[in-house]
Amino acid sequence: MIVNELTMFENDFLYFQQELKNLRKQYPNRFIAVHNGKIIGSEPSFDELKKELEKKELDVSKVVIEFVPEEETFMVL
């Protein structure tokens, strides 16, 4: 069960990464939620998106939520 959830979570994040170029055009500076390989919501703030997902009775702790910056940031850690 947990392994399936981890795999799905990882795949959703990889989907986000693959689509980032297009997402920048569609959702600049917005938060988006990815679940089961689909964009299931987007809002300008995290809290609004969380509320939206909770309304849909989704378990937010298992959903990939990412900010889509208009421009990429480069940082050496």
Added chain:
Amino acid sequence: MSVKWLLSLYLKKKHSWFYEMPIKIPLFKGKSLGFERDMVTFSVRGKNLFLLSRGIVDTGCPFTILSESSLKRTRINYYNKETKYVVFIGTIPLQLKELGECELTFKDEHGNPIKFKQNIHAGIPNIKGYLAEGLPSFIGKDFLNNHTLNIHNKKEGSFILKED
């Protein structure tokens, strides 16, 4: 659960004095803060806390840190916890707050769950804005040291290995 994994568990228990199966946790290449990095997906279970997360495996980071954007997906009240350290990621000041011991679950190369206990910190940026929102979680050197784990880089991909 695979037959190979069950067999390894059986052999490990029966012949633990000479038979130790290494644990291999595959990493994936994920882009974070502009560059491709070794990342891993895991779950975190603690007191009033459960979430799925992904983190950069960073031997230069002394702590295992959950990002604020990850913690916002839970109901835990992390903001009132005492700040232990203020550190910097790039130019961003980050308050580290202790969340205590949690159970981290990873998946190994055979797709089986592997659990570890680990003290983790919440990483709360002192600034607002898109830079702060994009900060990732980190699997730090403390985690690798506590569980005698090593990072291996191979042509076929990187992984965390526990040999003893």
